[in-house]
Amino acid sequence: MTIFEGMASGFFQSTSLAVFPYLFAGSIFGLIIGVIPGLSGHFAMAMAVTFLYTMEPAAGIAFILAAHATVAQGGGLTAILFSTPGTGQNAATLLDGPPMRDKGEAGIAVGAAMASCFLGATFGAIVLALLIPVLREVVLFFGPPEVFVLAFLALTFVAVLGKEDMTRSLIAALLGMLLAMVGVDNVTNTFRFTMGSERLADGLQLVPVILGLFAVAEMIDLWVRGGTLAKDVPTALSAKETQKQIFKGIGLAFKNWWLVMRCSAIGTGMGLIPGLGSAPASFVAYGHAKQSSPDRDTFGKGNVKGVIGPEAANDAVEGGALASTLAFGIPGSSSMAILLSGLFILGLETGPRMLNQNVDIVFVMIFTIIFGNLIGTIIGMFLVNPLSRATSIRASVMVPVLMSVIATGAFAGERAIFDIGIAIVFGILGYAMKVLNYSRAALLIGFVLGFAVEKNLYLALLLDGPLFVMQPIPLGLMTVTIIFLGWNIYTIFRDRRRVIPK
């Protein structure tokens, strides 16, 4: 089967009556899971997999992939409207999404987010299609030395995020890395920072930490100051106004198409690398969007580009992650692992065989991602109105309701009450950080990348010795990192010197 035959077959299969309803159902399922804070793509896949035992291959794939694809869209919605990231991928949207809502531009933010999601996902899916002939070679590029340097580079974006106070951001990022080390070390089987608690032996789970740092902290803030979620807009926007804003937001995403493409490229590229996960991609994209924008000082205060960048990236990650999973049958993340078993249950093999014989199934996947996101965008638009009204309900009602939703989300991941405690502890920490002006995003990046950095450093040293940095790709990336850091430090000092004479 040639690629074109596969493409045509895949297209017709995914739009057929036997498959499309599952695609549709999967998209809606994923969107809902995404909107509920704490339930992530991993959870959606886990739930979806149990249905696969009775489905036909194409239908099953459409269902499970569509669900995974739209989770980030739903997550973006709640991140903007309720300052609560639906998933880890949406954490970067918290930086500019809620400020836009506070300014009364919630509709614009949501419209831009959904459209960027769709564009990013399409980009990722197309790249996946184009890479099919060379998938294996491309993914093999990245071994422990390369991943280590890349993770380190992503960490330095922290400097950009916290430009106003780089020291505090660095402290936060390093604290995040420290927290990533809680638990049993995979390499030496030593218990680190577990303080005798068996629960902590598994390490801190990402979901309760994110929920605590961002969602619970916001709840504490809201409770303390009273008022409504949308700070400066006490009365709700009318439905018509919101609808107009949404269309404006969608328009803005298309207008900034070059930014969308660059951020999607970042997302897909980072998705190809196994083990990094999707949260770092959205932060790196945010950093890039800020860095490359003339009005970078408005970032953090409600600049729509700060929403477009991360949302485009976190959906583009999908295509990249799928590429490396399909090329080898080796999953790059836990949700991909579940997808892989889903494929297995459906009787499909991955690896070169799939790319040679079942290319039409690969295209079913590609079209599922595209259509799934499109459906998610359209349905999501209808969800926005009722949800955005909630941002004008006063704190004394919102906080208890949202806290119970958050607590459920924290519990759902590992069915552990302990995780709710973690969320609360991090909520207090997050609130303190907010008050003291430490970047929570930096802590999150440090936390998420901590694993990748440590594990890959260890493997790189074991496999190639301390000179692993001298290999071509790591050397190139290190040079980029040093230049990037150097430039940023220089501009900070330069700007400071400029301000003082006044």
Added chain:
Amino acid sequence: MRRTFLKSATAAVVAITTLGFGTTVAAQDAAEFYKDNVIKWIVPYDPGGGYDEYSRIIIPYFERYTGARVDIVNLPGSGGMKGAVEIFNSPADGLTVGIINGSAMVTNQLAEIEGATYKVGDYNYLGRIVADKRVMVASESSGITSFEDLMNNGTTEIMGATGLGGSTYVDAVITGEVLAIDQRVVHGFDRSGDIRTAMLRGDVQTMWGSLGSALSGIEDGDLKIILHGEKVATGMLEGIPSIYDIAMTMDDGEKRVKILESWEALSAVGRPVAAPPGIPEDRLAFLREAFAQAMNDPEFVASSLESDRELSFATGEDMSRIAKSATELEPDVTELFVKAIRGEI
């Protein structure tokens, strides 16, 4: 006096009838107990993994033969230990069972890992679903085509492994020690999939794993089996040396074989289904019977083969024996294993 006689006679008659019908009544009780009741089936890993899959394939048949409804509960954590402990501590009423990573639980117990509060020998086993055949594979890019090559090529091969104490690690270290293989074990990979990628990149040359998981790599031409752990080579393994073949060619062959047999006992534990200690005899017997019937149901066997899931059924009684022998090893062998698990070799 007549009254006393009558009383004792009645008592005797009642006693005899009860004893006589006792066993059948108990069996009847068990079936009735389970009919339309709910059994909790604990899976110590996330949905979608191998343990979860095996569970979901067999449960419909298990439901058929017990008459009960079975609810799967996924309890991931601590590499499968969280679920195993949960099963061990569940109420002993016969309504909770679960599948466990037998070999990993044995090694955890032997090395007295923190949190291993169960005793593998004390579970009430319903039976075993499968015990994976262990094989050593070499990557295509390493140029090694046989075990002889490996031993004679004068280079120190890099063997990949996941975490300390994990099956890939224990396999690598024990066989490496016993067969005096010139290798360097690099552990710390997150999952065996990562080791496979490293093999493709050329960072790692060999690894141990289950035959089932190596199949796709072999078909793709990326891997070659060079050694296996079976006493008798069947199917794909014919013509490939086993660890026993190699051990017997070395001096102290008998002693080496003994250690390898203990290692095999470890792998033989495989993936059993177990209930907590202390459940009523009749209910255990009923569950064992139902499990055996489910495992031997021709429909089940056929559908399992279709999904490429191998089976190696062992009864509950056999399982108890296997589990005990895996944990009651001779002191010097135990010491070797513990050192291996702790990474001290």
